[in-house]
Amino acid sequence: xxxxxxxxxxxxxxxxxxxxxxxxxxxxxxxxxxxxxxxxxxxxxxxxxxxxxxxxxxxxxxxxxxxxxxxxxxxxxxxxxxxxxxxxxxxxxxxxxxxxxxxxxxxxxxxxxxxxxxxxxxxxxxxxxxxxxxxxxxxxxxxxxxxxxxxxxxxxxxxxxxxxxxxxxxxxxxxxxxxxxxx
Amino acid sequence: xxxxxxxxxxxxxxxxxxxxxxxxxxxxxxxxxxxxxxxxxxxxxxxxxxxxxxxxxxxxxxxxxxxxxxxxxxxxxxxxxxxxxxxxxxxxxxxxxxxxxxxxxxxxxxxxxxxxxxxxxxxxxxxxxxxxxxxxxxxxxxxxxxxxxxxxxxxxxxxxxxxxxxxxxxxxxxxxxxxxxxx
Numbered sequence: 217x218x219x220x221x222x223x224x225x226x227x228x229x230x231x232x233x234x235x236x237x238x239x240x241x242x243x244x245x246x247x248x249x250x251x252x253x254x255x256x257x258x259x260x261x262x263x264x265x266x267x268x269x270x271x272x273x274x275x276x277x278x279x280x281x282x283x284x285x286x287x288x289x290x291x292x293x294x295x296x297x298x299x300x301x302x303x304x305x306x307x308x309x310x311x312x313x314x315x316x317x318x319x320x321x322x323x324x325x326x327x328x329x330x331x332x333x334x335x336x337x338x339x340x341x342x343x344x345x346x347x348x349x350x351x352x353x354x355x356x357x358x359x360x361x362x363x364x365x366x367x368x369x370x371x372x373x374x375x376x377x378x379x380x381x382x383x384x385x386x387x388x389x390x391x392x393x394x395x396x397x398x399x
Numbered sequence: 400x401x402x403x404x405x406x407x408x409x410x411x412x413x414x415x416x417x418x419x420x421x422x423x424x425x426x427x428x429x430x431x432x433x434x435x436x437x438x439x440x441x442x443x444x445x446x447x448x449x450x451x452x453x454x455x456x457x458x459x460x461x462x463x464x465x466x467x468x469x470x471x472x473x474x475x476x477x478x479x480x481x482x483x484x485x486x487x488x489x490x491x492x493x494x495x496x497x498x499x500x501x502x503x504x505x506x507x508x509x510x511x512x513x514x515x516x517x518x519x520x521x522x523x524x525x526x527x528x529x530x531x532x533x534x535x536x537x538x539x540x541x542x543x544x545x546x547x548x549x550x551x552x553x554x555x556x557x558x559x560x561x562x563x564x565x566x567x568x569x570x571x572x573x574x575x576x577x578x579x580x581x582x
Contacts, residue, residue, distance in 0.1 A: 227532075240552060347410075362411075369539055372410070372536040379570075385568075
């Protein structure tokens with residue numbers, strides 16, 4: 217099983233403003249999708265935190281995901297899933313390792329982890345295989361950080377970097393645990 | 400006058416560990432200099448903070464800079480400059496704008512600003528023209544951050560991105576204040 221993080225981040229490492237708003241991201245939309253569609257087509261399950269779920273729900277329009285979503289939270293149960301999302305959204309209170317085990321048992325081969333705290337908990341557990349960061353050329357000064365504390369250094373291998381006419385720079389990193397055999 | 404920042408940073412935005420150590424940078428040294436020599440040759444004055452000055456002084460070997468250095472601090476005077484550095488290192492307690500004015504009067508056309516807090520104060524004042532970031536593929540989890548609070552968003556224009564076989568990714572950004580006329 218592969219665990220990927222695919223996320224946009226400011227130059228100073230924020231994924232949203234303090235209040236969760238992503239207005240600084242939105243003006244980048246357009247014909248260019250920064251590889252998102254071809255990425256999401258390979259995903260079996262999208263695991264997101266509660267804040268990200270609430271944020272996506274607050275957007276105008278329909279639920280944007282075709283892929284099954286699991287909201288990872290202790291503050292919600294399956295009964296709290298809105299009627300229009302039953303069958304498409306499930307809820308789990310499991311920790312990263314147990315969650316991945318459960319998803320693997322259900323046949324998931326590629327899990328996409330989204331949201332600041334959930335990404336941090338997967339990184340902390342050393343469970344992120346691919347980190348695809350899309351950096352916007354803006355400093356926000358404050359906000360919700362992508363990265364958090366770790367127990368030690370976490371090294372990655374650089375896979376690819378691509379810059380876009382909009383000024384966004386996308387880099388894919390792979391966990392060294394998967395690219396180097398243990399010696 | 401052009402103000403540049405040329406700095407190495409971890410994936411999570413740190414320029415050093417909490418204790419100032421840069422051991423995670425050092426194993427990257429070798430034949431590749433990531434454009435440093437050709438950059439430093441164009442610099443007229445290197446402005447660094449007190450912590451960076453102390454850090455550089457603590458390294459084994461000789462003073463590494465040919466270029467005149469100004470240490471920007473209120474905690475040191477010209478009399479505190481070590482004897483072996485008199486004539487190569489000066490001290491200033493000025494704020495960024497006043498410092499640049501003084502350096503311009505002395506003929507400086509390209510100022511290189513180094514060190515976390517000093518870079519933050521120049522960014523906060525909107526005085527950084529070129530931001531050359533070299534990202535190492537490592538998460539440290541904690542340390543001395545490159546970026547700090549701002550009064551508002553600071554947008555840059557992407558100039559170039561280059562990735563190196565070592566996994567380092569170097570991106571040059573230019574301040575939009577210099578690339579777009581005010582309208």
